[in-house]
Amino acid sequence: MTKKSELISEGKAKSLYTTSNTNELRMVYRDDTSAFDGKKKEALLGKGEVNNRFNAFIMNYLEERGVETHFIRDLSETESIVKKLDMLPVECVVRNIATGSLCRRLGVEQGIKFDEPLFEFFLKNDDLGDPLINDNHITAFGWGTEDEINFMKQKTKEINVHLSELFDKNNLILVDYKVEYGRYEEKLLLGDEFTPDGCRIWDKTTGESLDKDRFRKDLGDVVESYQIVAHKLGIDI
Ligand code: ATP
Ligand code: TYD
Numbered sequence: 001m002t003k004k005s006e007l008i009s010e011g012k013a014k015s016l017y018t019t020s021n022t023n024e025l026r027m028v029y030r031d032d033t034s035a036f037d038g039k040k041k042e043a044l045l046g047k048g049e050v051n052n053r054f055n056a057f058i059m060n061y062l063e064e065r066g067v068e069t070h071f072i073r074d075l076s077e078t079e080s081i082v083k084k085l086d087m088l089p090v091e092c093v094v095r096n097i098a099t100g101s102l103c104r105r106l107g108v109e110q111g112i113k114f115d116e117p118l119f120e121f122f123l124k125n126d127d128l129g130d131p132l133i134n135d136n137h138i139t140a141f142g143w144g145t146e147d148e149i150n151f152m153k154q155k156t157k158e159i160n161v162h163l164s165e166l167f168d169k170n171n172l173i174l175v176d177y178k179v180e181y182g183r184y185e186e187k188l189l190l191g192d193e194f195t196p197d198g199c200r201i202w203d204k205t206t207g208e209s210l211d212k213d214r215f216r217k218d219l220g221d222v223v224e225s226y227q228i229v230a231h232k233l234g235i236d237i
Contacts, residue, residue, distance in 0.1 A: 085182025175200035
């Protein structure tokens with residue numbers, strides 16, 4: 001008898017369900033959108049579908065370039081099958097241009113372009129507002145090992161090389177982004193998602209934001225902007 005698919009977690013934008021394979025999960029991209037650690041929320045029609053398609057394209061693109069990910073295949077417009085990971089409770093951020101929390105935190109000017117991408121770790125904890133942490137916090141509290149820290153830094157920067165080039169050749173700027181990793185059979189794989197919900201993308205010609213900043217700043221056309229990016233990248237939606 002096949003086991004019933006059970007909801008195992010409902011995050012702010014995605015839900016995870018068990019599958020008949022204990023090593024795999026069904027990831028459902030919902031239309032729910034949130035910002036400011038869940039304080040601002042709205043359902044944006046069609047966002048789940050754009051993000052599921054967008055993520056599938058990026059994960060395949062990265063796999064083809066040697067980045068191992070949890071993505072297995074898409075299942076429907078809004079669902080994908082992924083490897084079940086033991087997620088590290090940290091968010092890895094790479095920035096090519098200074099903006100967002102970095103400028104608020106350090107009082108630095110917006111728009112500074114970094115010669116070397118800037119890497120930051122944040123603790124995944126909405127109640128605490130996802131605080132900035134360093135390598136020492138990760139090892140001291142057992143959130144990850146030194147090897148895992150090095151792997152995450154190196155992989156996240158490698159992803160930046162591949163995706164910055166991809167966005168650049170499609171007249172887009174990859175400003176910054178967040179990725180997450182999880183353990184699977186003794187190694188770390190790229191998990192979660194790579195979509196305009198977790199990165200900043202600017203139009204190279206106009207400088208217009210085409211990412212979640214449209215939602216954060218009430219600029220409108222959120223899903224339409226995600227679709228514009230998808231079309232520029234050649235994603236079939
Ligand atoms: P945030 O928006 O800050 O990422 P969230 O937890 O509310 O927080 P969602 O995207 O709604 O985010 O939920 C997805 C959850 O699933 C996250 O907690 C993420 O760490 C976890 N996750 C992602 N990929 C996997 C995977 N392959 N296996 C197990 N858990 C995963
Ligand atoms: P950051 O500038 O630190 O945050 P804010 O959105 O508060 O200004 O975010 C840098 C990039 O990483 C940005 O593209 C959003 C993404 N990010 C997330 O999607 N989730 C997170 O929890 C964090 C810390 C960053």
